[in-house]
Amino acid sequence: MRVHDPQDQFLQSWNKLFVLSCAISLALDPLFFYIPVLKLNDEETCLYMDRTLAIVVCVLRSVTDAFYAIHIYFQFRTGIIVPSSRVFGTGQLIIDPMAIAKRYLSTYFTVDVLGILPLPQVVVFVLSPSFKNAVPIVGMEMLESVIFSQYVPRLLRIYPLYVEVIRSSGRLTNTAWGGAAYNFFIYMLASHVIGAFWYFFGIERQDACWQKMCRKINGCRDKDFYCGNKLDQADFVGLVSQACRIVEPDETKNSTDHFDYGIFTGVLKSGVVESRNFRVKFSYCFWWGFRSLSSTGQNLETSTFFWEIVFVVCIAISGLVLLLKLIGNMQIYLQSTTVRRVQELRVRKTDTEQWMSRCMLPNNLRERVRQYESTNGYK
Incomplete structure (x- = not known):
């Protein structure tokens, strides 16, 4: 089998394409959080899955996984340049397949395998049909866990690859417009992720209220809140709906009868959690994430729920980090422009x-x- 030189034009083009596919996958994974939908009316109070959206997201995720699989193959077929030999020219190229495999297995192989496993697809299409016989929130928590467990490795993997592309080709964001586009994408991606979490956590808080009230009602079971059960909820749906109705946070402070949804009051009150119109709920949640990130969470009034506070703290930290990163990149660009100008004057x-x-x-x-x-x- 042919071993590719890391500086081959074909491999550099592939690495750029793979970086683009990784960026798409980072924006794609949070869409899984929009699959759960609530049904809130006088007859039913339950949770179900938007199977149309689930199919579309799973297919797109499988396409990006295919790119990841091809990348893993190329990692076993890409030569190694000895770092110490770079100072003497192009560098010494190692083409021994065993040495290449040993190096890859000891570095990024585990991270790549964790990132390519089709765990979200398994949760959606294998475990979701069994929710009718179990607690719906268990499946939601599993989906949340697998998305997060794979999102971190994918996020950690894309940065060193991005650095390698810049070092080998010298082109991706070496211009002002390229750098601005890169920072803009990072900011939009963070807003998208925060908005998706807000939607998903809002549904979890609604379900938490249901489970809390269910324990106080005879004959109520946790799994009754999955729409696929087709059970008669007439005996308790009115009590649960009344106790878990969405009110403004100021009203919950003076009353112990209402559940405090905190920052998730907006997503529940807006009705997007009941809508299957993806464009509506995505745009609404994205706008909330963008607004919250831009204000570093200062406009958010939380409840006393611990994980809600952690979520808001993460929003504030993310906003500050992205702001500092933007300032740092601007300084680097201005310094590089000054250095280039000085060099031009010296040559002239x-x-x-x-x-x-x-x-x-x-x-x-x-x-x-x-x-x-x-x-x-x-x-």
């Missing part, structure tokens, strides 16, 4: 001196040329 000055030497200009004329260049020519 050297060329001018060489030209005057070749033309054997007298010293007084040389001084006049230097004076002119220092005041006008180097601007």
